[in-house]
Amino acid sequence: MQDHYTIGKVSKMCNIPKETLRYYDKIGLFCPDYRDNETGYRYYSKESLKTLLILRRLRNLGFSIEALKNSLDVNSLDNLENLIE
Structure with a gap:
């Protein structure tokens, strides 16, 4: 699958444990x-x-998972940027 990455590759590239992604x-x-x-x-x-x-x-800045989840709709990057502001 071109331009798509497995969970293992994403974990390594972004330095996020596979368990966290799951x-x-x-x-x-x-x-x-x-x-x-x-x-x-x-x-x-x-x-x-x-x-x-x-x-x-955002997690490193102290935002809780619940706060992030409540602020998102369908993983919208625009919503994330608004949350940061």
């Missing part, structure tokens, strides 16, 4: 762009990685 998916905070029905593998687009990095930065 948890974010489970609670609906940050979901993969595609999931293979046969293997269950999660795939993320390059565009969605921007959202993930912003989420990580």
Whole structure:
């Protein structure tokens, strides 16, 4: 799958544990762009990685997962930027 990354690759590229990515998916905070029905593998687009990095930065700034989750609608980057402001 071109321009999509597995959970392992995203974990390494963004320095976020795979367990955290699975948890974010489970609670609906940050979901993969595609999931293979046969293997269950999660795939993320390059565009969605921007959202993930912003989420990580907000978490490092002290935002709770609940606050982030309540402020997002469908992983909108615009909403994340508004939350930062």
